[in-house]
Structure formats: structure tokens, C-alpha cells
Amino acid sequence: MRTIKAGAVTEAVKKLCIEANCDLPADVREAIRRCRQDETFPIARSVLEKIEENYLIAAAEGVPICQDTGLACVFLRLGQDVHIEGDLRAAVDEGVREGYREGYLRKSCVADPLRRVNTGDNTPAVIYYDIVPGDGLEITVAPKGFGSENMSQIKMLRPSDGLDGVRDFVLRVAEEAGPNPCPPIVVGVGLGGTFDKAALLAKQALLRPLDVRNADPYYAELEEELLMKINALGIGPQGFGGRTTALAVNIEVLPTHIAGLPCAVNINCHVTRHRTAVL
Amino acid sequence: MEGLKKTPGKSAGGAAEGVKHVRLPFTKEQALALKSGDNVLISGVIYTARDAAHKRLVELVQQGRPLPFDVRDAIIYYVGPAPAAPGRVIGSAGPTTSYRMDAYAPCLLDLGLRGMIGKGKRSAEVVEAMVRNKAVYFGAIGGAGALLARCVKSAEIVAYEDLGAEAIRRLEVEDLPAVVVIDCQGRNLYEEGRRQYLKTLPAADSCL
Incomplete structure (x- = not known):
């Protein structure tokens, strides 16, 4: 049994909140660079150039890439041989509180969905817990902006809808989102499980590096095909027209019920941020 | 044309056409000279407002009370900026998605609001109110908040400080x-x- 102090969790979360918001991951930068090179439509190219300039300014000056510094989504993979000394939930929230204050990040959390009073410190974090073998604690902070979150959808397809049903639904979500989620987008797809698990899978899909395809060749091929079809829509960067509507499609799957085919599509913008640390 | 001059550059479609300068106040004449796809550079005083501020502004109009700033020939920027770090004017300041303001925008357009800066689609009602009042909807690059913040030369809160990032700010932009x-x-x-x-x-x- 290994002991990890709550204070160490707070420190890690704080640092991850600031770094994730200011420094775009290398795989996302590379995807944007390649799309800019392949883009033939002038306005699309010029938008992608400005997007690249923006993340370089953010990293150089230590300012957030986007003013929507998101709801703080925190994925914890807690080793079953770890004992946390202190309150884990409170430790994560304290890390978010300090990170958003010290990093001059925007506080975008309201305490209640209908009465809408800002909590003032971006807490509480949205925490996803996973218990895994081992004696480490892996923490991933993935600040989620809501311009893109609002364009996400879930559908309980019928088994008979099959592959065509999934294709049609994913394309429809991208089409309906159009210019709203700040394209180029990253498309996370969750297939299977239950209503709620499919949505979680879709969100987890957004954490996978954009240059890594699904390990199952069947789904790797579907990812490539859907990316090509979304980019054939012509929506383009910011919706001004062009080839680059999406940077990647990542699909995650789980076993499901004989009667079901849950399909969730979680959209992210080009600022697909996440940062991981292991304690 | 006054307040509207061209400098060499590329238009949205990529044709060899000028970048147009928009200067505040954004008059009807300036608005009429712009067309969809034009690249513009906006300079002068603009105001920020997003969801919560719009709700309050429209409530004031409904109660027949004055607004905290003059919307005539003004431009509203749909943005909730990140806080300013020490020594900075403002934090990252890119556009938020505009459709959430669609329920409120026609009311402000009918009062003389001339321009809106945001990103994403608008409703048929907003477009009708724009045509009726000769107003323009601008798109800024969503997710380019660090870049756009560099154009902000001063920022001060003029109303609803309690709303934090959603307060109405007077921005001087270049x-x-x-x-x-x-x-x-x-x-x-x-x-x-x-x-x-x-x-x-x-x-x-x-x-x-």
C-alpha cells in the first residue's frame, strides 16, 4: 500500500490546469500544421495560419489559448494499492481553484443550471474516477469549452441501423454543428455500453492523440472514412468554407445490450487541450 | 468613403481585394459598404456582452429604462474574456457562439445597434432584423483568444460587475x-x- 497525500494531488491538478490551457499538445499542433499545408482554399488557409499564430503566442506568453478555459474535467486513474491521505475530491477542487486563480483562467462554472450564479473559482471539477491495478495515480486535466460541448449529441440507435446508422448520425452532428464549435473540430465517438457510458466513451475518445488510430483495424478504417466524409462537407475552418472541417475522428467502443446501439458524438474545437501527470 | 479605406490584402474568398477598415461609430454608410466575405480590421470603442448581460439589457428595454451604454451605431462583441494577468490590459478574448444571443439581438438592433462580433450561425429573426436596420454580423476566429487580445488597448467594466467574465466592458480596440x-x-x-x-x-x- 502506497500513500499519496492530498496536497500532492492539489499541486499536480493546479499545474495541469495552467499548462493544459496555455500549451496545445504536440499532436494537435501537428494535425493543424498538416491541414494548413493541404488546404487549397485561401480563406481556410489564412484562418489556419491565425490559429497557429494564436497557440504560439499563448505558449510563449503563458496566456490561455482560448478565453473559454472550460469546465475542469479531471480524469483520475487510481491504483488500487494507493491510499489517499486526505479528501481526494476536495484536493482536486482545491487544485482547480488555485490553478484557475493563479493562471488567470476564466471562471466559467455556474452553481446551478437554472439559477445560474457563477461559483467564482471554476469548481467543482467534473471528476471521472477509474480504479486500476497498481500503486500510482494518473491525473488528466482536460478543460472543456462549451462552444463545442453544446454541439454534441447522443442517439440510441437500433441494432438494425448498424454501420450506416452510425455513419449518418456522426455526419449529421458535424453538419448541424457547422461553424458553431470553432472548426476545425475533433470528433469523439462513443459506441456501445449504456446511454451514459457511450457519452463518457465519446469524451474519453477526445483524449487519445490525434495521430493514433483505434487499435482495432475495423474501427481505425471507420475513423479514416468518417474524417474524409466530414471534410467533404466543405464547412471549413470557422465555417468560412474549405477542406479542413475536422482534424480527426476518434472512436471508442464497449460491449452493449442485444437490443441497443448507443452512439454518442462529443465535439471538441481545435483547442483540444489535455495534460497528464502520474503521481 | 469616410471611415472606410482599403489597404492591400486578400478578401475572404482569396480575391485580390482590400482589407477594409471599420471605425467606430459604425455608421449606416459604413455598414452598407461592407459585403459578406470582406476581411475587416475594426478600430475604436466597442462593448462586450454575452448571455447574462443580454438578458439584463433586454429586461431594461422592456421596462422602458435606459441602457448602460448607447447602442446606436455601436458594435457589441460577444466575448467573456479571461482575467487580465498583472501588466496586461485583458486576458484571452476570442468570440463566443452567437446563437445564444439570438433571442435578444433583434431588440437591440431595432434600437440602432449596427454591428455584432461573434462566431457561428444566426437565426432567421436576427438576419431579418439586420436587414431591416442595416446592421452587420462579423465573425472573429473562435479559439484565437490570445491573438485577438493583442488588439485590445484598454478595457473597463461599465455595467454588471457581479457577472464577472460576463460583465459589460468598454473595449478600445485597434x-x-x-x-x-x-x-x-x-x-x-x-x-x-x-x-x-x-x-x-x-x-x-x-x-x-
Whole structure:
């Protein structure tokens, strides 16, 4: 049994909140660079150039890439041989509180969905817990902006809808989102499980590096095909027209019920941020 | 034309056309001279407002009370900036998605609001109110908040400080880059730009 102090969790979360918001991951930068090179439509190219300039300014000056510094989504993979000394939930929230204050990040959390009073410190974090073998604690902070979150959808397809049903639904979500989620987008797809698990899978899909395809060749091929079809829509960067509507499609799957085919599509913008640390 | 001069550059469609300068106050004459797809640089005093501030502004109008700033020939920027770090004027300040303000925008347009900066689609009601009042909808690059913040030379809260990032701010901006998405005639770059791009493709590659 290994002991990890709550204070160490707070420190890690704080640092991850600031770094994730200011420094775009290398795989996302590379995807944007390649799309800019392949883009033939002038306005699309010029938008992608400005997007690249923006993340370089953010990293150089230590300012957030986007003013929507998101709801703080925190994925914890807690080793079953770890004992946390202190309150884990409170430790994560304290890390978010300090990170958003010290990093001059925007506080975008309201305490209640209908009465809408800002909590003032971006807490509480949205925490996803996973218990895994081992004696480490892996923490991933993935600040989620809501311009893109609002364009996400879930559908309980019928088994008979099959592959065509999934294709049609994913394309429809991208089409309906159009210019709203700040394209180029990253498309996370969750297939299977239950209503709620499919949505979680879709969100987890957004954490996978954009240059890594699904390990199952069947789904790797579907990812490539859907990316090509979304980019054939012509929506383009910011919706001004062009080839680059999406940077990647990542699909995650789980076993499901004989009667079901849950399909969730979680959209992210080009600022697909996440940062991981292991304690 | 006063307040509207051209400098060499590329238009949205890539044609060799000038970048247009928009200066506040944004008059009807300036608005009428802009067309969907134009690249513009905006300079002068603009105001920020997003969801919660719009709700309050429209409530004031409904109660017949004065607004905290003059909306006539003004431009509202849909933004909730990140806090300013020490020594900075403002934090990252890119546009938020505009459709959430669609319920409120026609009321402000009818009072003389001339321009809106945001990103994403607008409702038919907003476009109708724009055409009726000769107003323009600009798109700034969503997710380019660090870049856009550099164009902000001063920022002060003029109303609703309790709303934090959603307070109404008076911003002095210089050469804020934007694109005319919907012009006074209701022409829409989201439809036209996409159509133009798809026309450049061999037919088999197109989904439309």
C-alpha cells in the first residue's frame, strides 16, 4: 500500500490546469500544421495560419489559448494499492481553484443550471474516477469549452441501423454543428455500453492523440472514412468554407445490450487541450 | 468613403481585394459598404456582452429604462474574456457562439445597434432584423483568444460587475481582425463560402 497525500494531488491538478490551457499538445499542433499545408482554399488557409499564430503566442506568453478555459474535467486513474491521505475530491477542487486563480483562467462554472450564479473559482471539477491495478495515480486535466460541448449529441440507435446508422448520425452532428464549435473540430465517438457510458466513451475518445488510430483495424478504417466524409462537407475552418472541417475522428467502443446501439458524438474545437501527470 | 479605406490584402474568398477598415461609430454608410466575405480590421470603442448581460439589457428595454451604454451605431462583441494577468490590459478574448444571443439581438438592433462580433450561425429573426436596420454580423476566429487580445488597448467594466467574465466592458480596440459573415442584405458567408469551396472540387468528392 502506497500513500499519496492530498496536497500532492492539489499541486499536480493546479499545474495541469495552467499548462493544459496555455500549451496545445504536440499532436494537435501537428494535425493543424498538416491541414494548413493541404488546404487549397485561401480563406481556410489564412484562418489556419491565425490559429497557429494564436497557440504560439499563448505558449510563449503563458496566456490561455482560448478565453473559454472550460469546465475542469479531471480524469483520475487510481491504483488500487494507493491510499489517499486526505479528501481526494476536495484536493482536486482545491487544485482547480488555485490553478484557475493563479493562471488567470476564466471562471466559467455556474452553481446551478437554472439559477445560474457563477461559483467564482471554476469548481467543482467534473471528476471521472477509474480504479486500476497498481500503486500510482494518473491525473488528466482536460478543460472543456462549451462552444463545442453544446454541439454534441447522443442517439440510441437500433441494432438494425448498424454501420450506416452510425455513419449518418456522426455526419449529421458535424453538419448541424457547422461553424458553431470553432472548426476545425475533433470528433469523439462513443459506441456501445449504456446511454451514459457511450457519452463518457465519446469524451474519453477526445483524449487519445490525434495521430493514433483505434487499435482495432475495423474501427481505425471507420475513423479514416468518417474524417474524409466530414471534410467533404466543405464547412471549413470557422465555417468560412474549405477542406479542413475536422482534424480527426476518434472512436471508442464497449460491449452493449442485444437490443441497443448507443452512439454518442462529443465535439471538441481545435483547442483540444489535455495534460497528464502520474503521481 | 469616410471611415472606410482599403489597404492591400486578400478578401475572404482569396480575391485580390482590400482589407477594409471599420471605425467606430459604425455608421449606416459604413455598414452598407461592407459585403459578406470582406476581411475587416475594426478600430475604436466597442462593448462586450454575452448571455447574462443580454438578458439584463433586454429586461431594461422592456421596462422602458435606459441602457448602460448607447447602442446606436455601436458594435457589441460577444466575448467573456479571461482575467487580465498583472501588466496586461485583458486576458484571452476570442468570440463566443452567437446563437445564444439570438433571442435578444433583434431588440437591440431595432434600437440602432449596427454591428455584432461573434462566431457561428444566426437565426432567421436576427438576419431579418439586420436587414431591416442595416446592421452587420462579423465573425472573429473562435479559439484565437490570445491573438485577438493583442488588439485590445484598454478595457473597463461599465455595467454588471457581479457577472464577472460576463460583465459589460468598454473595449478600445485597434485593428481587430474579423470577417463579414452576414451583411446588410442578408448575404451569408457560411452558405456562400462553403458553396464556393465545394465548387472547386471534382463532383465525386462533394457531399452536397
